[in-house]
Amino acid sequence: MILAAVDDLLFTSKIHAAAKQRGVDVVFARSPEEFLAQARALRPALVIFDLNSQRLQPLSTIAGLKADASLARIRTIGFVSHVQVALIEAARSAGMDEVMARSAFAAKLGDILAKGPAFDVYRIRKDFPILRQKVHGKPLVYLDNGATTQKPQAVIDAMVRGYAEENANIHRGVHLLSERATKAYEDARGTVQRFLNAAESREIVFVRGTTEGINLVAQTYGRQRIQAGDEIVLSAMEHHSNIVPWQILCEETGARLRVIPITDEGELLLEEYEKLLNERTKFVSVVQVSNALGTINPVRQIVEKAHRFGIPVLLDGAQAVSHLNVDVRQLDCDFYVFSGHKLFGPTGIGVLYGKAALLDAMPPYQGGGDMISSVTFEKTHYNVVPYKFEAGTPNIIGAIGLGAAIDYLNSIDRDWMATYECDLLAYGTEALSQVANVQLTGTAKEKAGILAFVMDGVHPHDIGTILDQEGIAIRTGHHCCMPLMQRLGVPATARASLALYNTREEIDALVAGLDKVRQLFS
Ligand SMILES: Cc1ncc(COP(=O)(O)O)c(C=O)c1O
Numbered sequence: 001m002i003l004a005a006v007d008d009l010l011f012t013s014k015i016h017a018a019a020k021q022r023g024v025d026v027v028f029a030r031s032p033e034e035f036l037a038q039a040r041a042l043r044p045a046l047v048i049f050d051l052n053s054q055r056l057q058p059l060s061t062i063a064g065l066k067a068d069a070s071l072a073r074i075r076t077i078g079f080v081s082h083v084q085v086a087l088i089e090a091a092r093s094a095g096m097d098e099v100m101a102r103s104a105f106a107a108k109l110g111d112i113l114a115k116g117p118a119f120d121v122y123r124i125r126k127d128f129p130i131l132r133q134k135v136h137g138k139p140l141v142y143l144d145n146g147a148t149t150q151k152p153q154a155v156i157d158a159m160v161r162g163y164a165e166e167n168a169n170i171h172r173g174v175h176l177l178s179e180r181a182t183k184a185y186e187d188a189r190g191t192v193q194r195f196l197n198a199a200e201s202r203e204i205v206f207v208r209g210t211t212e213g214i215n216l217v218a219q220t221y222g223r224q225r226i227q228a229g230d231e232i233v234l235s236a237m238e239h240h241s242n243i244v245p246w247q248i249l250c251e252e253t254g255a256r257l258r259v260i261p262i263t264d265e266g267e268l269l270l271e272e273y274e275k276l277l278n279e280r281t282k283f284v285s286v287v288q289v290s291n292a293l294g295t296i297n298p299v300r301q302i303v304e305k306a307h308r309f310g311i312p313v314l315l316d317g318a319q320a321v322s323h324l325n326v327d328v329r330q331l332d333c334d335f336y337v338f339s340g341h342k343l344f345g346p347t348g349i350g351v352l353y354g355k356a357a358l359l360d361a362m363p364p365y366q367g368g369g370d371m372i373s374s375v376t377f378e379k380t381h382y383n384v385v386p387y388k389f390e391a392g393t394p395n396i397i398g399a400i401g402l403g404a405a406i407d408y409l410n411s412i413d414r415d416w417m418a419t420y421e422c423d424l425l426a427y428g429t430e431a432l433s434q435v436a437n438v439q440l441t442g443t444a445k446e447k448a449g450i451l452a453f454v455m456d457g458v459h460p461h462d463i464g465t466i467l468d469q470e471g472i473a474i475r476t477g478h479h480c481c482m483p484l485m486q487r488l489g490v491p492a493t494a495r496a497s498l499a500l501y502n503t504r505e506e507i508d509a510l511v512a513g514l515d516k517v518r519q520l521f522s
Contacts, residue, residue, distance in 0.1 A: 001120055002026045002113065003044040005035050005056045011079075011106075015048065018109045024120070032061045039071050043423075043504065045120055045416060046112070049078040051091055051099070059094050066095030075416070077112060079105035121420065124412070125501045127152040138471030141506045146291050146319060146450060146497030147475050148341045151405070155345055158404035162397040170396055171370055171387075185396050188403030189386070192351050195406045196336065197327040200356055205386040206399050209350035210318040211241040213337030214285070216352055216389060217314055218245040220362040221335075222283065228254030230282040233306075235260040235268055235297070236487050237290040240480040242316045246285060255282070262487065266293035266442040270301065277309050284313045288320035292479040292495065293442030294425075294450025296324070303332050312358065318342055322499060323421060323448040325414055328353050340398060344499075345405030349398030352389070359385040366391040417500050424498055425449065428507045435514050441493050452479075452495040455514070458521045460494040466520065470513040472506075 004015055004026055012028060019026040027042060029035035035056065039047065047065070049058045058078065066072050077098045078091050088099045100108070125131050128150045133140045142150060162184065168177035170185050186201075193201040207213045226232065232246050236259050243257075250256055258281070260273040268286075277284075284306045288299050303313045312334035317326060321338045328336050335358070340349040354362075364371055364382055368391035373381045382388045428451045432438055437456040455463060460476035467474055475495045478485045485491060496510055 001042050001044045001122075002046045002048065003029060003035070003038055003042060004048045005029050005032075005053065005058065005061060006048060006050040007053050007055055008050055011050060011102075014106060014109060015113075018113050022110070022113050023123075024113050029056065031055065032057045032064070035061055036064055036068075036071075039065060039074065040068075044074060045420070046075050046077065048112075049076065049091075049096070051078040051080045051084075051087055059090055062091065062094040062096050075419070077105070121501060121503055125503075127154065127408070128501055129153055129156070131501060135471040135473070136469050141470075141472040141509045143496035143498065143502065143506065143510060144473045144475050145322070145499035145502075146342075146479075146495060148347070149322060149344045149499050150501070151344055151346070151401075152408050154408045155401050155404045159346060159397050159401040162400045166400075167397070169393055181396055184400050184403075185394070188399040191403040191406045195326075195410075196351075196353055197329050198353055199329060202385050203353055203356050203359065205352040205354065205359070205389045206394050207337075207350045207352050207389075208348055208395070209339035209341070210239075210316060210337045211245075211339075211350075213335075213350055213352035214242055214314065214316065215245045216365045217285075217335050217337075217354070218249045220365050220389075221312075221358065222246070222249040223252065224361075224363055226253050226255045226282045229280060230255040231258050231276075231278075231280045232256070233258045233260060233273070233276050233281055233284045233286075233311075235273075235286045236262045237266065237268075237293055237295065237481065237484050238285075238287055239291055239316065239318070240482070241318075242285055242287060242314075243483065246283075259483075260286070262295075265444050266290065266295045267444045268295075268297055268302075270298065270305075273302065274305055277306060277311065279309070281306075281309060281311050284311055285316070286313070287316040287318075288326075289317075289323065289448050289450075290442070290481075290484075291319045291450065291497075292452055292481040292484055292493065293444065294447040294452065295442060295444040296320075296446040296448050298446075299333065300331055307332065319449065323418070325418075334358055340402040340405065343402070343405055344408060345402040346395075346398045349395045349402050351402075354385075356385065359389070362389075364388050364391070368392040370394075412500070421449065421498065421500060424502060424504065424507070425451070427504055428496065428498065428510075431507050431511050432514075435511055435518070437518055438514060441488055441490070449498045450495060451498070452493045454490055454493050455517065455521075458517060460492045462521070463494045463514070463517050466517045467510070467513045470509065470516065472510055472513050474510070 051058045076096045079102045130150045166180045168181040170182040192204045258276045306313045314335035315333045317338040336353040341347040371391040441452045464476035477492045
């Protein structure tokens with residue numbers, strides 16, 4: 001949806017025609033008052049201004065838009081009829097994101113509109129067939145994306161095509177189908193490499209998911225390098241899959257866990273983290289985005305502080321990859337793990353990124369086919385990375401599906417997606433904080449995708465069950481973070497977790513459902 005404050009007839013018809021051609025909805029505002037009312041009601045992905053329009057008072061209208069916190073993130077593009085430096089500067093200082101000459105705007109109109117609908121949520125929703133379902137006779141409101149995300153048709157098609165046209169085992173066959181399957185699997189590795197901005201594709205190991213990635217590092221790197229008396233630093237908001245593998249290692253080696261404490265809002269206490277680092281610390285493993293709180297941790301700083309002591313860092317990116325742009329080289333983390341199913345891809349496939357030098361030096365995780373270069377009964381020579389860590393037939397079609405999920409995400413303007421998600425989270429936070437007897441858990445300044453809460457006098461499971469009757473899927477319980485629940489002093493919370501296809505109307509449905517819960521229990 002695009003909102004245009006343009007009253008020049010020629011441009012109005014040009015925008016109309018270009019929008020129609022691209023299937024983009026466009027609405028024209030005829031007055032400043034109408035413009036702001038439409039912006040509030042329609043939440044457009046983009047607004048276009050004719051800066052020379054007298055009637056639409058562009059400068060004060062933009063200032064009005066930018067002054068409203070809920071509208072300020074909407075992208076604004078203005079055009080001017082000739083180079084009018086003072087007007088351009090005034091538009092910029094009123095908060096306009098981009099100002100273009102009229103001729104350049106006309107030439108780029110197609111591109112501008114193509115970018116706009118790239119974040120039209122209603123269009124995005126059409127890509128996800130499951131979202132058309134009804135549950136208990138009500139339209140499905142899927143707010144359990146932290147547990148797993150839905151899959152776009154492009155992923156489903158890629159997997160069906162994989163089985164229908166390319167299915168064969170990989171790496172070992174000389175026949176055409178095997179070559180095709182091998183290429184598709186290795187292409188998916190390349191797609192993941194570019195997605196994470198890893199330096200080399202051999203730094204991408206396909207695993208079953210985040211859980212297996214962490215276990216792999218604990219059982220290889222950990223067993224090789226961690227000894228009695230050593231310390232492993234985690235945070236108080238870790239998922240069990242980033243606690244238990246390290247605990248197992250501690251039981252095996254005599255090492256011990258140290259835990260970075262958090263504030264009541266759900267933010268890591270960085271000064272306490274620094275105090276935990278010393279010559280005994282041999283590993284740091286922390287979550288980038290908490291699944292139970294939504295907190296975005298300052299992982300770049302965490303890595304940097306650990307590296308000062310020469311300590312490697314693993315980042316659990318399970319909840320981060322679907323919301324944030326991740327650049328492992330910029331983060332400089334040593335390991336990064338995520339699950340395909342939380343990134344709009346299939347279950348049973350995930351990624352362990354590791355710096356090549358570390359992976360090279362690590363012993364294998366499991367033994368079997370494909371992870372060897374030669375075997376005799378006396379001695380086995382292992383394959384090079386990443387194959388050394390991919391024993392047995394891997395999840396070939398899963399990897400292809402994951403590659404398709406990343407391709408799908410790459411077809412969307414990620415900056416716009418982030419802006420949209422940020423706005424949706426702010427809307428949800430505001431809406432939930434207005435519901436009587438509801439308290440949000442996790443109110444960190446930097447958050448992504450999670451609205452966790454408790455309601456006075458109502459167990460989260462009851463909230464979840466009643467909402468289910470309304471067609472609303474949320475998660476309730478300890479979210480595999482029992483130590484965090486203990487820290488928060490609650491046995492469980494209710495959690496609505498958002499993805500790029502969720503809407504404000506779905507948040508409104510959640511709020512209406514919670515009102516029902518409250519009435520039932522009052
Ligand atoms: C932060 C975090 N880490 C790890 C995991 C485990 O992911 P998986 O079950 O896909 O291995 C999850 C799953 O919810 C998670 O949210």
